[in-house]
Amino acid sequence: AQSVTQLGSHVSVSEGALVLLRCNYSSSVPPYLFWYVQYPNQGLQLLLKYTTGATLVKGINGFEAEFKKSETSFHLTKPSAHMSDAAEYFCAVSDDGNNRLAFGKGNQVVVIP
Amino acid sequence: DTGVSQNPRHKITKRGQNVTFRCDPISEHNRLYWYRQTLGQGPEFLTYFQNEAQLEKSRLLSDRFSAERPKGSFSTLEIQRTEQGDSAMYLCASSPNTGNTEAFFGQGTRLTVV
Numbered sequence: 718a719q720s721v722t723q724l725g726s727h728v729s730v731s732e733g734a735l736v737l738l739r740c741n742y743s744s745s746v747p748p749y750l751f752w753y754v755q756y757p758n759q760g761l762q763l764l765l766k767y768t769t770g771a772t773l774v775k776g777i778n779g780f781e782a783e784f785k786k787s788e789t790s791f792h793l794t795k796p797s798a799h800m801s802d803a804a805e806y807f808c809a810v811s812d813d814g815n816n817r818l819a820f821g822k823g824n825q826v827v828v829i830p
Numbered sequence: 831d832t833g834v835s836q837n838p839r840h841k842i843t844k845r846g847q848n849v850t851f852r853c854d855p856i857s858e859h860n861r862l863y864w865y866r867q868t869l870g871q872g873p874e875f876l877t878y879f880q881n882e883a884q885l886e887k888s889r890l891l892s893d894r895f896s897a898e899r900p901k902g903s904f905s906t907l908e909i910q911r912t913e914q915g916d917s918a919m920y921l922c923a924s925s926p927n928t929g930n931t932e933a934f935f936g937q938g939t940r941l942t943v944v
Contacts, residue, residue, distance in 0.1 A: 721872075723872075726870065753935075758937065759937060760833070760834065760921070760934075760935035760936050760937045760938065761873070761921070761923075761935040762935075763932045763933075766932070807872050807873070809872070815861075815878075816861065816863060816878075816923065816925050816931075816933040817863070817875050817878060817886065818865075818873070818875060818933070819875065820872030820873045820874070821872050822870065822871055822872050823871075823872050
């Protein structure tokens with residue numbers, strides 16, 4: 718069965734600094750990988766996804782993630798944090814692309830002015 | 831609003847009561863998913879439908895949980911004889927029929943069992 722590990726429930730980052738959220742997955746087949754963002758009182762919103770092809774995936778709001786099979790990782794980055802990036806971020810994996818997702822515990826990102 | 835709609839947004843119930851939540855997916859989305867999210871955890875997959883057919887229900891948490899999608903449009907999730915451990919956010923999502931497509935999530939129904 719697939720699973721995701723996200724370490725560090727709360728992540729603080731200074732405005733303008735690099736955002737790095739780590740995600741490691743476990744899957745018995747080539748995975749489909751996702752990052753979702755959840756703003757307060759809103760539904761989960763897809764940031765980006767990896768299915769096949771290019772391992773560096775660009776998403777909305779300046780985020781990107783790189784699939785590294787050898788490291789079983791799909792870390793999320795953004796070069797320069799903005800106050801509006803304060804939210805909870807979830808990494809998720811699917812083994813068949815059918816949106817039956819296994820989510821990590823999430824990272825609550827706080828942006829410090 | 832053409833997004834996924836969930837009702838009610840909040841539900842407080844006494845232990846032992848039955849509750850039912852409704853999800854209206856984006857129109858023309860064939861697939862509908864239910865997830866549960868407890869405090870400090872990511873969403874946990876429960877079940878999903880392809881039109882009116884429930885394709886997987888093994889992840890439903892107990893036989894007190896059931897879901898229906900009778901006409902292939904809206905869906906209901908029922909919890910019978912609620913327990914305090916059922917307190918959580920229940921999320922619904924929908925997607926088009928084909929694979930590799932984005933699932934759109936509703937805002938969820940927050941259940942509190944007292």
